[in-house]
Structures are given as structure tokens and as C-alpha cells.
Amino acid sequence: MNKIGIISSIPLPEGGSGYESSLAAVNLTRAPGTGRMFLPHKEKNNEYRTGLDPDALYIKRIGDAQSQKIERDKVLKERHRLEDILKVDLSSRSDFYNIATWTPGSKNKLVIEPVKLGDGKTFFDLEDPLQAVAYAFLRVHPQVASSFEAYQRGDFPEARFYVVDDEVEQEITYRKKTVLNKAIFTLDNLSLEKRKKVARQCSLPVGDQDKEQVVYNQLDSFIKQGTIKSGPFEGANGVDVFMRFVTISDEVLHVKDLVRQAITHSIYRKDRLAKLFDGEVEIAKSEDDLVDYLLDEKHQSDVLMLEDKLRAKKSILL
Known part of the structure; x- marks a missing residue:
């Protein structure tokens, strides 16, 4: 059985009034026989969004590195397959995608054809190279959502x-769910002390006196929030930041937590260039530099001294 690609119309919302509500009432999205014609989307840099370019702008905009790699590998493999069959250049600036290059005198020239999408599902036989090329550019067109779930999230308004059921979207969703489930499982099995240390590394306002419920709820929300909207980790995924800190060794986490708390409790001061000062004396170019210094076996006395300073500072606040 040949592999099939499917693109479907998005159902119209029910209720309300007007022509669209009448269509929705009979499970239609447009008048019978009508449709929308599509050609490859042209980017601002004049490259066509073909769905077969591993260096396409839409791929570079994918924030998650693993998701980006999945998409890049998929399109590169499909491009090689289709170019071998069609013996035509399928690069993002190829005349193949420029329908204006076709004339009646060049009717034997292979060139892209418009694709009509109508009500319901449109099927593409991916063993047919021209249908596969059409499906490739349609599935990455900005007016075609990568999945119904992505449309509902508001990614394609x-x-x-x-x-x-695009396999890339399914693989990405699978990866996100498994990573999230692993993170929650990890959180459930952390001690309260380690939860607090990890939370502080995630820039959450967690103190020594906070109860277990408070710490857990903050970390759980941080992990599940998706893309971080502001703060030092802006643009990253909460689950990735959490896993970054929860997987480092206990020794490194302890020292990083000491340094972070020392800054919070004003034992050290950080300037606008991220340098650290003890009073007016510069002690490190950054938090990471100070952590590296304190992890050196030759400087363990400095670690003990910092622990004493932190205990003394906290005792004053009690």
C-alpha cells in the first residue's frame, strides 16, 4: 500500500449566525465544489518554502534543537529521493517552483502546478513524485497548520x-510528552532539599523556610509552562531548563546554590556586567567563574567560609 499524505479543511465553529454557521450545520467548510488554490509560499529572501530545503528559514526558527534536527533530516532525505526520480533541481530558488517560467512553447518543461484544497480531506499519493512535491510544500505553507493541535494552540491563526497525522508533528509531540513525563517523574523522586536547590537555579523565589507543597507547585508549573516568556531563561523551554540543573552532580549543584544564595542574600554583589564583588573587591567575572573556582579542590576552605557566611546571614533574618 502506497504511503498517503492527507491535508484536511479545518471545521467551522458551530453556532452563531451567517453563511459560515449554515455551512457548519451541515459539516461543510465551504460551498460544494469550491476550493483554495495553493502555490509554494515565497519567503522575504525570495526563496520558495518547498518543504524540501534543510536550510529553510522556517526550520531555523524552530526553537527546539531536537525538533529542528528531525525536520531537517526529513526534508533532506525526501529532497534527495524526489530529485533522483524527477531529475530536476528542487532547491529553494529553482525555476521549477516559478510557474511564471512555463509557457505553451515549453510544455515539456517540468514545473510546479497549483494545488486545489477543498472541503474535507485531500489525499496525496507520496509514491507519485509530483504529488509528493506538492504535499511537501503544502505541509509547510504558513496557511496550512502542521496539525489540528497546532491550530488549536493558536500557532496558525x-x-x-x-x-x-504528519509524522514529524507526531514525533515532535511524542518527544515533548516523553521529556515532560520524565521530568515530572524526576521531580516526584527528588528530596525537598534538592528541589529547593534546583528551583533556585531555575530563578524561582524559593527560600529555606518554604514548605514542600510550595516548592513542588512552583517547580511543577515551571516545568509545564512550555516556552519561558521572561527572565534569564527567556525563550527556552521550562522542562529543558529543569532537566539541565537536575542532572548535574550534587557537588556542582551545591556550589551553584551557594553562589546563587550568596547573591540573593547580598553577601556578593553583581554589577550590570555580571561581575561579582565582595564589598568593593571584584572576586569573579561571572557566577560560572566563581563556581569553577570553588569547585577546585584547592579552594575548599573558601567553600566552607561561604557556607559559614550564609548561615550567619540567614540567622540574622530569622
Whole structure:
């Protein structure tokens, strides 16, 4: 059985009034026989978004490195396959994608054709190279959502169609769910002391006197928030930041926590260039530099001294 690609129209919302609500009432998205014609989207740099370019702008904008790699590997493999069959250049600036280059006098020239998407599902036989090329550019078109789930999240507000069960979207979703589940499992099995240390590394306002419920709830929300909107980890995924700190050794985590608390409790001062000062004396170019210094076996007395200073500072605040 040939592999099939499917793109479906997005159902219209039910209720309300007007023509669209009448269509929705009979499970239609547009008048019978009508449709929308698509050609490859042209980027601002004049490259076509082909779905077959591993260096495409939309791939570079994928924030998650693993998701980016999955997409890049997929499109590169498919491009090689289709170029071998069609014997035509499928690069992002190829005339193949420029329908204006076709004339009646060049009717034997291979060139992209518009694709009509109508109501319901449109099927593409991916063993047919021209249908596979069409499906490739449609599935990455900005007005075609990568999945119905992505449309519901608001990632494609202008879309009227979506890719049904696209394997890349499914693989990305699978990865995100497994990483999230692993992170929650890890959180459940941490001691309260380590939860507090990890939380502080994630820039959460957690103190020694905070109860277990408070610490757990903050970390759980941090992990599940998705992309971090502000702060030192802006743009990163909460689950990735959490796993970064929870997987380092206890010794490194302890020293990093000491340094972070020393700054919070004003034992050390950080300037606008991130340098650390003890009074007016510069002691490190950054937090990481100070952590590296304190992890050196030759400087363990400095670690003990910092622990004493921190205990004394906290005792004053009690």
C-alpha cells in the first residue's frame, strides 16, 4: 500500500449566525465544489518554502534543537529521493517552483502546478513524485497548520487547512510528552532539599523556610509552562531548563546554590556586567567563574567560609 499524505479543511465553529454557521450545520467548510488554490509560499529572501530545503528559514526558527534536527533530516532525505526520480533541481530558488517560467512553447518543461484544497480531506499519493512535491510544500505553507493541535494552540491563526497525522508533528509531540513525563517523574523522586536547590537555579523565589507543597507547585508549573516568556531563561523551554540543573552532580549543584544564595542574600554583589564583588573587591567575572573556582579542590576552605557566611546571614533574618 502506497504511503498517503492527507491535508484536511479545518471545521467551522458551530453556532452563531451567517453563511459560515449554515455551512457548519451541515459539516461543510465551504460551498460544494469550491476550493483554495495553493502555490509554494515565497519567503522575504525570495526563496520558495518547498518543504524540501534543510536550510529553510522556517526550520531555523524552530526553537527546539531536537525538533529542528528531525525536520531537517526529513526534508533532506525526501529532497534527495524526489530529485533522483524527477531529475530536476528542487532547491529553494529553482525555476521549477516559478510557474511564471512555463509557457505553451515549453510544455515539456517540468514545473510546479497549483494545488486545489477543498472541503474535507485531500489525499496525496507520496509514491507519485509530483504529488509528493506538492504535499511537501503544502505541509509547510504558513496557511496550512502542521496539525489540528497546532491550530488549536493558536500557532496558525490564519490557517483554514491542517496536516493530518504528519509524522514529524507526531514525533515532535511524542518527544515533548516523553521529556515532560520524565521530568515530572524526576521531580516526584527528588528530596525537598534538592528541589529547593534546583528551583533556585531555575530563578524561582524559593527560600529555606518554604514548605514542600510550595516548592513542588512552583517547580511543577515551571516545568509545564512550555516556552519561558521572561527572565534569564527567556525563550527556552521550562522542562529543558529543569532537566539541565537536575542532572548535574550534587557537588556542582551545591556550589551553584551557594553562589546563587550568596547573591540573593547580598553577601556578593553583581554589577550590570555580571561581575561579582565582595564589598568593593571584584572576586569573579561571572557566577560560572566563581563556581569553577570553588569547585577546585584547592579552594575548599573558601567553600566552607561561604557556607559559614550564609548561615550567619540567614540567622540574622530569622
